[in-house]
Amino acid sequence: MKNRNVVIIGGGITGLAAAYYLVKSGIKNISILEKSYLGSGSTGRCGSGIRQQFTTKEHIVLMKESVKLWKEWNNDLPIPIHFEQGGYLWLLSNKKELAQYKEYVTYQNTFGVESIIISAKEAKEIVPDLNTDKVIGASWCHTDGNAYPFDVTNALQTFLKREKVEINTFEEVNKIHVKNDKIQEVVTNKNRYATNTVINGAGYGAKYIGQLAGLNLPLQPYRHQIAASEPMNNFLGPMIVKGGLYFLQTHRGRIVGGTDLKEPPLSNLNSTLNFLEEYSKQIISVLPIISSVNIMKQWAGYYIVTPDRHPILGPTKINGFVLGCGYSGHGFMLGPVVGKLLASLIVHKNMYIAEANNLTLERFKTGKLIKERAVIG
Amino acid sequence: MKDEEIIICRCEDITLKEIKDAIHKGYKDIESLRKYLQLSAGPCQGKTCIPLTEKILAQELKKRIDEIAMPTTRPPETPVPFGIFSKAKK
Numbered sequence: 001m002k003n004r005n006v007v008i009i010g011g012g013i014t015g016l017a018a019a020y021y022l023v024k025s026g027i028k029n030i031s032i033l034e035k036s037y038l039g040s041g042s043t044g045r046c047g048s049g050i051r052q053q054f055t056t057k058e059h060i061v062l063m064k065e066s067v068k069l070w071k072e073w074n075n076d077l078p079i080p081i082h083f084e085q086g087g088y089l090w091l092l093s094n095k096k097e098l099a100q101y102k103e104y105v106t107y108q109n110t111f112g113v114e115s116i117i118i119s120a121k122e123a124k125e126i127v128p129d130l131n132t133d134k135v136i137g138a139s140w141c142h143t144d145g146n147a148y149p150f151d152v153t154n155a156l157q158t159f160l161k162r163e164k165v166e167i168n169t170f171e172e173v174n175k176i177h178v179k180n181d182k183i184q185e186v187v188t189n190k191n192r193y194a195t196n197t198v199i200n201g202a203g204y205g206a207k208y209i210g211q212l213a214g215l216n217l218p219l220q221p222y223r224h225q226i227a228a229s230e231p232m233n234n235f236l237g238p239m240i241v242k243g244g245l246y247f248l249q250t251h252r253g254r255i256v257g258g259t260d261l262k263e264p265p266l267s268n269l270n271s272t273l274n275f276l277e278e279y280s281k282q283i284i285s286v287l288p289i290i291s292s293v294n295i296m297k298q299w300a301g302y303y304i305v306t307p308d309r310h311p312i313l314g315p316t317k318i319n320g321f322v323l324g325c326g327y328s329g330h331g332f333m334l335g336p337v338v339g340k341l342l343a344s345l346i347v348h349k350n351m352y353i354a355e356a357n358n359l360t361l362e363r364f365k366t367g368k369l370i371k372e373r374a375v376i377g
Numbered sequence: 378m379k380d381e382e383i384i385i386c387r388c389e390d391i392t393l394k395e396i397k398d399a400i401h402k403g404y405k406d407i408e409s410l411r412k413y414l415q416l417s418a419g420p421c422q423g424k425t426c427i428p429l430t431e432k433i434l435a436q437e438l439k440k441r442i443d444e445i446a447m448p449t450t451r452p453p454e455t456p457v458p459f460g461i462f463s464k465a466k467k
Contacts, residue, residue, distance in 0.1 A: 037409045044412065150412035161403070169409075230420060230456060252415070271452050273462075280462035291463070294456035296422065299449075 004195040005029040012043035014201030014324040016156040017339020023163045025347045030165045035172040039153035041203040045301025050333040051088045051144040052113045055373045060111045061355045069336035077155035082251040087238035088144035101139040115141035176212040183320035197320045206325035223266040225275040227298040229255040245282040269300040303329035308369035313359045386426035388419020400437045
């Protein structure tokens with residue numbers, strides 16, 4: 001039996017970021033439990049984009065803060081994480097879309113996000129290789145960007161190991177003991193951890209971990225696929241989005257992206273030929289010069305989706321059981337701010353950004369749902 | 378030959394020494410090694426370096442080779458241009 005101040009379930013960005021900010025707040029004696037290797041779930045499978053072009057106050061405010069923290073991580077973490085602000089260029093193909101995104105941009109601007117609506121010609125100036133034949137404008141935010149997921153997990157774990165945080169990989173949680181609505185103990189296939197504070201940052205596994213504590217979390221997995229190209233000299237610049245299609249060029253030169261196949265909830269991560277065909281067709285229509293470039297690899301990951309496509313953050317009716325899950329495809333980009341919010345909740349008993357309090361599990365009971373309209377991939 | 382002169386991953390230029398050092402830093406499975414070193418991320422898609430890394434891991438960790446978990450094999454089997462898939466789509 002080990003005694004721990006905090007047990008974090010899930011070795012993805014949520015768990016690692018929460019541990020990072022707990023350490024920064026002076027909390028010691030933390031264990032991170034991961035059933036596979038670090039970043040093996042949604043973090044390592046994600047499209048790696050980081051954007052503030054959202055449509056709700058909650059997402060915009062949290063992501064603006066997250067971008068600020070990503071910049072800090074870029075300077076502070078012990079290994080380069082390749083956070084780059086190449087921007088997000090969101091191509092719009094009809095008048096209705098354009099009018100809608102004008103509204104979104106105006107709203108984003110009220111929170112200080114530097115997004116603007118630009119013409120098709122201006123979009124082509126940003127990315128000369130674009131085919132803008134069917135584009136009538138674009139929503140552009142130059143402070144959006146991306147980071148390299150495994151550089152992030154490696155950088156965070158290097159920091160955490162130096163700070164003596166225990167990171168146990170290939171260790172699976174089997175039981176959570178709750179007594180009088182208070183967390184008592186976490187039991188894994190290898191050990192027992194006496195603790196009063198647990199963070200459920202288990203991604204796809206968060207629903208199961210919730211059940212172990214006696215909570216039914218409204219989470220559903222959706223498979224999303226991605227493909228990566230062979231590396232090339234950097235020519236692209238920003239993340240490009242058009243409808244369900246998105247792609248960017250990583251600092252290692254690969255074009256990484258995907259598109260939405262509009263599949264029903266699905267519990268498998270198989271790769272499909274249908275995806276490669278659909279994605280290839282869409283990306284070539286936007287970036288014709290890519291036609292002769294090789295696809296190297298495809299894979300799949302989950303969006304863990306909540307009824308209102310916003311994360312579930314913070315406290316639950318079980319004392320000491322804290323949630324960071326259900327990001328609906330935005331977990332990587334939200335990672336730093338969620339980590340800091342959860343650490344703030346544990347150390348100071350409140351999440352330091354007011355909007356985060358609209359994202360607790362409670363909202364599904366009270367019916368105060370928030371609808372995000374801009375979900376891609 | 379010295380470990381630092383033996384190239385295991387030819388696409389990404391990763392030496393035997395780098396792999397052994399990473400294993401002893403705590404990257405004790407193929408997936409973690411791949412993600413830490415960018416091993417097997419090149420055009421051969423790991424066909425050369427993954428079986429070699431499997432043996433190195435077994436030796437360094439004093440395990441049997443069948444105890445080393447292999448990574449998922451992902452399509453496409455060999456690099457294929459976007460244009461080929463696009464044409465296949467009717």
